[in-house]
Amino acid sequence: MKITLAAVSTSLSGREILHDISVEFPANRISLLAGGNGSGKSTLLKTIAGLIAPDAGEVNFGGMNINSLPRKEMARRCAILLQEPYAPAEMKVAQLAALGRYPYGGGSCNAPEVKRALEDAGISYAANREVGKLSGGERRKAFLARALAQESELLLLDEPESALDAAARSELLNLLCRLHRERKLTVIMAAHDLDFALGVADFVCGIKSGRICFCGEPETAVTTENLHTLLGVDIDLFHDRRGRLRVLPEYGRKS
Amino acid sequence: MSKFVRVQIFAVLITAVSSLWALKCGTLETSWSEVWAIFTGSTEPLTVLLRELRLGRVILALLAGAALGVSGTILQKILHNDLAAPEIIGISSGAGCAGLLLLFFFPESINLLGVAAFAGGMLAAVTVYLAAWKQGVDPARLVLSGVAISTLFGAFTAMMMMLNSGKLVGIFEFTLGGVSGKGLVEVRQSLPFFAVVFICAALMKRRLDILSLDDSSAASLGINVELSRLTALALAALAAATAVSVSGLLGFVGLMSPHIARKLGSGSAGKQLLLAGTIGACLCVTGEWLGRIAAAPRELPAGVFLSAAGAVFFLILLLGHRRDGI
Numbered sequence: 001m002k003i004t005l006a007a008v009s010t011s012l013s014g015r016e017i018l019h020d021i022s023v024e025f026p027a028n029r030i031s032l033l034a035g036g037n038g039s040g041k042s043t044l045l046k047t048i049a050g051l052i053a054p055d056a057g058e059v060n061f062g063g064m065n066i067n068s069l070p071r072k073e074m075a076r077r078c079a080i081l082l083q084e085p086y087a088p089a090e091m092k093v094a095q096l097a098a099l100g101r102y103p104y105g106g107g108s109c110n111a112p113e114v115k116r117a118l119e120d121a122g123i124s125y126a127a128n129r130e131v132g133k134l135s136g137g138e139r140r141k142a143f144l145a146r147a148l149a150q151e152s153e154l155l156l157l158d159e160p161e162s163a164l165d166a167a168a169r170s171e172l173l174n175l176l177c178r179l180h181r182e183r184k185l186t187v188i189m190a191a192h193d194l195d196f197a198l199g200v201a202d203f204v205c206g207i208k209s210g211r212i213c214f215c216g217e218p219e220t221a222v223t224t225e226n227l228h229t230l231l232g233v234d235i236d237l238f239h240d241r242r243g244r245l246r247v248l249p250e251y252g253r254k255s
Numbered sequence: 256m257s258k259f260v261r262v263q264i265f266a267v268l269i270t271a272v273s274s275l276w277a278l279k280c281g282t283l284e285t286s287w288s289e290v291w292a293i294f295t296g297s298t299e300p301l302t303v304l305l306r307e308l309r310l311g312r313v314i315l316a317l318l319a320g321a322a323l324g325v326s327g328t329i330l331q332k333i334l335h336n337d338l339a340a341p342e343i344i345g346i347s348s349g350a351g352c353a354g355l356l357l358l359f360f361f362p363e364s365i366n367l368l369g370v371a372a373f374a375g376g377m378l379a380a381v382t383v384y385l386a387a388w389k390q391g392v393d394p395a396r397l398v399l400s401g402v403a404i405s406t407l408f409g410a411f412t413a414m415m416m417m418l419n420s421g422k423l424v425g426i427f428e429f430t431l432g433g434v435s436g437k438g439l440v441e442v443r444q445s446l447p448f449f450a451v452v453f454i455c456a457a458l459m460k461r462r463l464d465i466l467s468l469d470d471s472s473a474a475s476l477g478i479n480v481e482l483s484r485l486t487a488l489a490l491a492a493l494a495a496a497t498a499v500s501v502s503g504l505l506g507f508v509g510l511m512s513p514h515i516a517r518k519l520g521s522g523s524a525g526k527q528l529l530l531a532g533t534i535g536a537c538l539c540v541t542g543e544w545l546g547r548i549a550a551a552p553r554e555l556p557a558g559v560f561l562s563a564a565g566a567v568f569f570l571i572l573l574l575g576h577r578r579d580g581i
Contacts, residue, residue, distance in 0.1 A: 013390075051471050075477030086335065086469035092522045099465055103477040107461055130522065143472075150476075 001062040001077070001153045001186050002027040003048060008057035010047050016055070017043045018210045025188055025203065027062070030180055032201035032218075033190040036231055040210040041190035042083055045156045048188065049080045061154065075103035079150035083158040085143045089132025093123055093142045096131060100149025114149050120179070121145035122171050136163035144172075148179075155179070157189040161196050169193075173200050194247040198222065206230040218245055259526055262519045266530060270317070270537040277313045277544035278305070282552050311438035316543040316557065317536040318442070318449045319434070319502035320512075324535025325456050326494035327509030328516070328527050332467040333487045334394040337517075337572075340510035341376075341495030344401025347509070348408035349379020350492075350499035351430065355412055358426050359419045369445060369500035376496030379404055380488050391470075391481055432505035432558025434543060441501055448497040455490050456528050463487060463524035505542075505558050507565020508535050514572065538564070 003025040010018040017040045025031045033041045046052045048059055050066045059066045061077060069077070079100070087096050094109035097117050101107050108114070109127070118124040123141040126134065131142060140163045147155060161169050177200055179185045191197035198204070204221045206213035206229075214226045222245065227235040236248040279290050285305065292302045293310055323341065330339040341347045353375020354368055361367075384392060386400035412430070416423060428435065462483050465473045473480050495509065512535035513527060521527040542557030542564075549555055 046471065049475055051474050070477075071474075071479065072477035075475060078475075080471075080475045082469070082471055082475075084469075085472050087472075088332070088335070088467045090517050090520075090522050091464075091467070095464070095523050099461075099468070099476060102461060102465060146472075 002060075003154065003186065003188065004060040004063075005044075005048070006057050006060070008047060008054045008059060010043055010052055010054045012043060012052070016210065018047065018054070021057070021207075021210075021212055023205055023212055023215055025186070025205070027186055028180070028184040029202040030176055030187040030189065030200050031203040031205060032194075032197045033188060033205050033207060034194055034197070034227075034230060035190075035207040035213075039207050041207055042158050043210075044207065045080060045158050045188065045190055048154075049078050049156055050074050051080070072103045075150060075152075077152050078154040078156065079147040079152040080156040081140075081144050081147045081158060081160055083162070087131045087143070089130060091131050092127070093129055093131060093134070093145070094118065094127040096142055097121075097127075097145040097149045100146045100151075103150060113151055114145075117145045117149035117151075120148050120175055122168070122175075137165060137168050140164060141168070153184075153186060155185055155187045157187065157191075159190055159192060161191055161193050169196055176200050194222075194227075198245055198247060222247070258520050259530070262521075263530055263533065266533040266537060270533055270540060273537060273541045273544055274313050274317065277316070277540050277547070278309055280544060280551075281309060281547045282554065306439070308438045311440070311442050312434045312543060313540055314439070314442045315434045315437050315445070315501045316539040318445065319498040319505060320508055320535035320537065320539025321532040322449055322452055322494040322498040322535070323505060323508040323539070324512030324516075324531035324533070325452060325528055326491040326498070327511075327535075328513040328524070328531040329456065329459075329463060329487050329491040329494070330509070331513050332463045332524055332527075333484050333491075334398055335467065336394065336398050337514065338510070339398055339401070340507075340513075341491060342504070342506055342509055343405065344398060345379045345383050345403075345405035345408060346376045346401075346492045346495045347499055347504055348405045348412065349382075350376035350496040351504040352408045352412045352415075353378070354429060354499060354503075355415055355426065358429065359415060359422055362422075366444075369448065369497065372500035373448075373493065373496040375408075376492045376499065377489065379408060380492035384485060384488060392484060428556045429503040431556040432503040432561065433546060433556030434502050435546075435554055435556065437501060445497060445501050448493070448500075452490065452494040452497060453532070456494070457525070459487060459490065460523070460525035460528060463528075467524065502539070503556075503558065505539060506562040507568065508538050508561055511535075511538060511565055511568050514568075 005021050005023050008021045035041050047054055098107050098109045098114045101111055118127055121141045121144040123145055198218055201218055204218050205215045208230055213230050214221050224235055224237050234250040238246050240246050279285055293306045327340045350372040353371045357371040383401045383404045387396040465476050465478055466483055470480050512531040515534050516527045516530035521530045542560040545560045546555040546557045
């Protein structure tokens with residue numbers, strides 16, 4: 001499912017965050033939203049998910065304006081993992097994941113879709129534990145399971161790597177690759193850790209101060225100049241021995 | 256058998272035992288065989304009296320307690336706040352204030368007490384909602400506006416009582432909370448309202464689970480968050496107002512019951528509504544029973560015991576939060 005934004009402007013509390021954004025995220029691909037803090041990545045994801053109504057412009061899923069979709073239909077097509085989601089501490093992980101079946105009218109913790117989502121997110125071992133008793137990384141996986149249980153065509157991830165250790169990040173990348181391969185899932189992911197995200201991204205969109213800075217396939221769009229413009233720091237770009245594009249920011253290097 | 260089922264069965268058993276003791280004890284001493292006769296259709300004058308009055312009081316205490324437990328659970332779910340309860344965020348004080356207005360100025364219309372309490376509770380709920388509105392309603396703002404509205408209604412109630420001190424006899428119990436003087440007649444009048452509350456709460460259980468998430472996550476699951484929260488708030492107001500109309504201002508039941516239910520491991524809204532309702536019923540009927548035996552042959556309102564228990568519970572809760580660094 002191709003996602004098209006046409007001249008989208010979005011405001012929060014009276015302040016315009018996104019300015020006249022026009023971009024097309026390719027279908028069945030993993031797209032990366034890159035940008036610094038406060039650049040508008042989360043607002044863009046929420047606008048695509050229909051959680052924030054744009055002031056101007058429109059968002060289309062496969063040629064259909066999202067405003068014309070009923071709420072539950074929208075929830076069946078698009079799932080989102082937010083940056084700091086909240087759930088009551090006493091809610092069990094399986095119960096949280098089962099909420100993802102609400103748009104389909106289901107909701108049993110024993111539903112096969114829920115069990116599969118828990119397995120995919122790597123949190124099935126804690127299905128009966130309370131959310132309040134999980135570590136930060138486990139909480140992230142529990143909320144990811146909730147999003148996966150929606151079994152939508154489009155998955156939006158807002159900094160999915162945060163709070164995950166190296167092993168869990170690797171598992172997440174493998175999961176995204178597998179979901180993309182098996183279900184032809186379209187993923188749009190906002191991430192700060194570009195080195196992590198570029199491991200799977202087919203398309204990169206840089207966003208700065210609510211405007212598109214650059215867009216394209218990683219090999220052409222991700223350049224030291226573009227990244228410097230986007231993030232304001234010098235970045236080393238190189239290919240590792242397996243030919244993967246690697247990104248290394250030059251943090252506080254002593255001269 | 257899961258832990259929740261065991262806890263639920265235990266809560267029902269405790270409630271049943273308390274109810275039986277509440278049927279047996281009172282100004283009029285009765286034996287267990289006379290209590291049993293209440294349920295066998297006996298037409299003995301004593302049995303009829305016990306059935307009409309004491310059974311009615313016990314049923315009302317059970318229903319009011321369950322409704323307050325349900326109301327508290329709904330509020331804690333939609334406001335993301337463990338300290339939210341109908342008596343804390345103004346719904347009970349709105350219902351109580353309207354009930355007192357009726358009792359003071361239209362005492363001949365006492366049969367409209369339920370309607371007045373419901374109107375007052377709903378007025379309070381709508382006022383709280385509107386006061387908290389700022390491009391949508393944030394749960395934290397809703398709690399703050401609830402506390403403010405509760406204080407306002409409390410002040411108005413105190414002023415009414417001061418200005419009408421000569422009429423306080425008989426009204427005092429309404430403010431303390433209790434079901435004395437009530438019977439099966441009030442049960443028949445209020446039962447449809449309680450039925451609506453319990454059925455609607457059961458139908459809303461999944462939506463309440465979703466509303467207990469943050470607003471963006473809830474919206475992403477396909478619900479209209481504002482409309483759903485307003486509907487849930489109205490249901491909580493109906494539950495609390497119906498309880499106030501039959502039992503006066505019973506304090507802390509709406510706060511304690513959901514808390515105890517949560518501590519006992521009822522994770523989802525459906526389970527918590529069921530267990531909190533049972534615990535609320537148990538608390539109220541136990542308060543009713545204690546009110547009969549504590550100062551026998553005189554009777555004390557159930558609300559006296561519930562307020563005392565609630566105050567201790569509240570302090571324990573605060574100390575627990577402090578220990579957890581909240």
